[in-house]
Amino acid sequence: MTDAPAGEDQALVDRIGAGDRDAFEKLVRRKRDWAFRLARRVVGQDEDARDVVQLAFLRLWKKVRGFRGGSEFDPWFHRIVVNLAIDWVRRESARRRSQADWAGEQRRAGGSGEQELPMGLRLQEVSRIFDDLAASLPARQRAIFALREIEGMSTDEVAKLMGIRSSTVRNHLFQARTTLRRALQARYPEYLPGGQEGKP
Amino acid sequence: MNAACERFHKLHELEAAGELTARQFVRLDRHREACPSCLTLAQHADPLRLFQALAQERRDDEFWMGLNRSLRAGIAEERLQPPQGLLLPAYRVALAAVLVLGLGLMAGLLSPSLEAPPADPPAVLVTDVAPGEVRLPTVEFIQSEAATVYEMTVFGEDDRVIQVVMIFDDGIEL
16 A cells, blocks of 8 residues: 555645646655556566556546545555556457466566565565466456455455455455465465475 | 354364355455454465565666656647547447437438438448547548548547448448
8 A cells, every 4th residue: 555644645636636747756756666566466567567557647647637636546546557457467468468478477577676575585586476376367356366465455445446346356355365375385385384484 | 362253263274274165255354354363363374475575565766767757758648639628438429429410310301391302320330449540539521422421530538539430321231
């Protein structure tokens, strides 16, 4: 989730509505990491995720005058990012790749982040494993998993953001978790509880 | 953990064994969202908790270097487009155009004061156009001995571009 105070966001949004580009660039800096993380989980590649983020900010610029003051900015912007990321995956997967090619690219792609995590993993490695396992999930399920299990949103928040019912969110989450868990068990058993700690 | 939580012990065990059904998951998940101690317990045993670390993911300034430049270029290009506020969703404009022309045709058929001969309803062709092929909204009118053709390009809020072609008094079947 983004962590800026809502009042500061609203002040920036008001200035952007008046055509203030400095305010726009400030808001971009403030929101880009969250937008990127979500887009990255859904589209599976750094470059594609950056393109989605760019599209999302352009959409924000176009639509910000229609954004009603008083409502929350983050859910509004998050919805733009999620919808663009899902659309991107649908369009790209139909246009240029099979699912297997996509997964293969994830294995070859490098991420950034050198932080050491529990189990001796680096963030880059966790990202690579997620991309590998999540390649078989539909884009919507990837988005729901990322919002609930990675970004820590509540089910109701995810439902509101995606315009679906809470029960639908939970059903998608169940499917995503089942798929990821089975794939983790089959391909990376060392990361299961009780498995070998870390990779050699 | 309270007495109510004990009812969910069995579900926790099933989940750990990977044998939970969708319905059971929904029940368990609802409970966990309202019960921090059960949530903590579940997260401890969850193999997918590994991915929670991805919430820390950031990219450095070098990665974002071209973003502001691209956004400025995108905004400049946007300003060449017609103002967004004047546009309606493309399908509504297309529908309205068809209705207006249809009503006009009906008026022509029913009104005795007009001398226009009775005409068949127009053949209507509505197609999506790839962005970039057209740049401005257009309404074109072509009349020949064979047919009368109206062509209209409409732009929607969702970046869709739709072309509506109506052909009157012809023998073409679309």
